[in-house]
Amino acid sequence: MSELEDLTTLVRAATPLLVIETVDEQRVIECFRHVIAQALRPLWRWTLTDGLQRLDFAAAGDAVAPDATATLDAIRDAAEPGIYLMFDFHPFVRYAMSLRLLREIVQRQRSAAHTVVLVGAKIELPEELEALALRVPLSLPDIKELAGILRGEAVAWQREHNRRLEVDNEAARTIVRNLLGLSAPDARRIVRKLIYNDGALGTADLPVLMQSKFDLLNRSGLLHYEYATASFADIAGVAQVRAWVQRRRAVFLAAAPDPVLDPPKGVLLLGVQGCGKSLAAKAIAGGFGVPLVRLDFGTLYDKYQGETEKNLREALASSELLAPCVLWIDEIEKGLASGGGEDGGVSRRVLGYLLTWMAERKAKVFVVATANAVHELPAELLRKGRFDEIFFVDLPRGEVRAEIFAMHLKRRKLDPAAFDLPALAAASEGFSGAEIEQAIVSALYDVASGGELDQATLLAALGQTRPLSVLMREQVDALRAWAQGRCVAAD
Ligand SMILES: Nc1ncnc2c1ncn2[C@@H]1O[C@H](COP(=O)(O)OP(=O)(O)OP(=O)(O)O)[C@@H](O)[C@H]1O
Numbered sequence: 001m002s003e004l005e006d007l008t009t010l011v012r013a014a015t016p017l018l019v020i021e022t023v024d025e026q027r028v029i030e031c032f033r034h035v036i037a038q039a040l041r042p043l044w045r046w047t048l049t050d051g052l053q054r055l056d057f058a059a060a061g062d063a064v065a066p067d068a069t070a071t072l073d074a075i076r077d078a079a080e081p082g083i084y085l086m087f088d089f090h091p092f093v094r095y096a097m098s099l100r101l102l103r104e105i106v107q108r109q110r111s112a113a114h115t116v117v118l119v120g121a122k123i124e125l126p127e128e129l130e131a132l133a134l135r136v137p138l139s140l141p142d143i144k145e146l147a148g149i150l151r152g153e154a155v156a157w158q159r160e161h162n163r164r165l166e167v168d169n170e171a172a173r174t175i176v177r178n179l180l181g182l183s184a185p186d187a188r189r190i191v192r193k194l195i196y197n198d199g200a201l202g203t204a205d206l207p208v209l210m211q212s213k214f215d216l217l218n219r220s221g222l223l224h225y226e227y228a229t230a231s232f233a234d235i236a237g238v239a240q241v242r243a244w245v246q247r248r249r250a251v252f253l254a255a256a257p258d259p260v261l262d263p264p265k266g267v268l269l270l271g272v273q274g275c276g277k278s279l280a281a282k283a284i285a286g287g288f289g290v291p292l293v294r295l296d297f298g299t300l301y302d303k304y305q306g307e308t309e310k311n312l313r314e315a316l317a318s319s320e321l322l323a324p325c326v327l328w329i330d331e332i333e334k335g336l337a338s339g340g341g342e343d344g345g346v347s348r349r350v351l352g353y354l355l356t357w358m359a360e361r362k363a364k365v366f367v368v369a370t371a372n373a374v375h376e377l378p379a380e381l382l383r384k385g386r387f388d389e390i391f392f393v394d395l396p397r398g399e400v401r402a403e404i405f406a407m408h409l410k411r412r413k414l415d416p417a418a419f420d421l422p423a424l425a426a427a428s429e430g431f432s433g434a435e436i437e438q439a440i441v442s443a444l445y446d447v448a449s450g451g452e453l454d455q456a457t458l459l460a461a462l463g464q465t466r467p468l469s470v471l472m473r474e475q476v477d478a479l480r481a482w483a484q485g486r487c488v489a490a491d
């Protein structure tokens with residue numbers, strides 16, 4: 001592993017002060033155990049609770065009191081150059097005495113060529129020390145290490161239970177792949193949970209794995225996770241979208257990039273309210289067979305005043321760690337007002353960041369954005385090349401309406417064959433899918449208790465509904481006119 005080689009080189013070069021920001025102390029120790037196998041040095045660990053302890057072999061000797069000054073004194077006076085892993089030592093550096101002693105060690109005044117390693121979750125140093133320090137990023141475990149963790153936990157379980165763990169090898173490989181992006185302790189904790197749940201590792205563990213991973217990575221709190229998404233069977237009238245997704249599925253999921261075809265990046269679903277945009281976004285995730293992560297764009301602004309951009313950055317970075325996935329930005333116009341307005345600056349920068357991220361991201365994150373109102377969308381977003389395609393989800397045609405009736409009747413345990421579907425379709429001209437569903441729901445309430453829903457009751461319910469396309473004819477017409485020639489029909 002090149003990371004270890006780098007550390008070894010740094011120690012051999014007698015780099016005096018290293019800073020490693022991590023909570024994974026065990027990993028730091030493991031790394032340095034490898035380092036001292038190459039560069040023979042005594043390895044020490046310091047914690048406030050245990051003080052200085054030698055790790056490479058048990059050394060008899062006078063124990064040093066754990067307090068900061070005594071510790072630094074002992075390090076300064078040690079004749080043999082050593083490596084000192086100082087866990088959570090950095091708070092003491094604020095004190096004059098500690099700062100001075102540490103500088104003397106680092107600058108080799110009356111001291112051997114030690115390497116002091118400050119380890120902590122977040123380490124801020126006074127300027128004079130920062131200038132002398134080298135910050136070393138500790139990379140996350142790779143596939144091989146993660147597979148090792150899984151094997152280790154499996155063996156431990158088998159020893160404890162005295163029987164074989166049932167392992168579906170294909171699922172185990174998928175699990176390991178999905179642990180990428182996690183620290184070793186987090187990965188270990190999740191694997192243990194999956195194994196101890198049911199004494200098996202199989203496909204049934206995947207939803208639990210993704211949910212656990214999501215909980216760990218969703219630091220911004222702006223992402224919502226859905227493993228079981230809708231499928232295209234749950235939505236009528238988006239045949240083009242479905243075919244589009246099917247054609248790209250293999251390339252999207254392929255482990256290696258296709259030599260000819262660009263990986264699909266994302267689509268914008270534009271359309272009339274209640275015609276199934278949100279449902280289609282879920283079906284796209286189902287079509288690709290990956291989890292759906294929803295980014296709450298509307299609350300991006302209210303939730304963290306002044307931190308909008310930072311949180312967007314974090315949310316997008318988290319989504320990459322969850323790849324492959326579909327990132328769904330519902331009602332994107334709500335977060336990207338095109339007009340100047342009070343927060344014009346922020347929403348400009350948010351848009352800029354989003355567009356750059358969309359163009360440059362390497363991870364398998366497929367973006368599905370949905371919008372009702374096109375005039376509120378900034379022109380940059382609609383420009384060719386941003387999205388692979390802009391689909392227009394229109395009011396359903398007659399045939400599709402019949403299908404929607406059938407779907408929702410069936411969902412409520414009613415037999416569509418008992419209804420005259422073409423007549424229902426004819427009576428619901430201008431209705432959206434949501435309005436058709438609503439009519440069925442209200443008709444069910446109109447049925448006297450104990451009775452069955454019939455054609456006449458359903459027709460009556462339809463007659464009482466004034467669809468949005470009638471109430472807001474101008475808006476709907478304007479949207480349709482705009483979509484003409486600019487968008488691909490979803491149906
Ligand atoms: N084409 C359709 N096929 C089946 N059901 C549909 C269809 N369109 C809408 N529905 C029903 O209406 C509900 C609402 O649809 P959905 O939320 O997907 O619409 P939308 O276009 O996202 O609306 P909005 O613009 O209000 O967000 C769906 O959950 C579904 O039950």
Ligand SMILES: [Mg+2]
Pocket residue numbers: 277278279330370
């Ligand atoms: Mg919606």
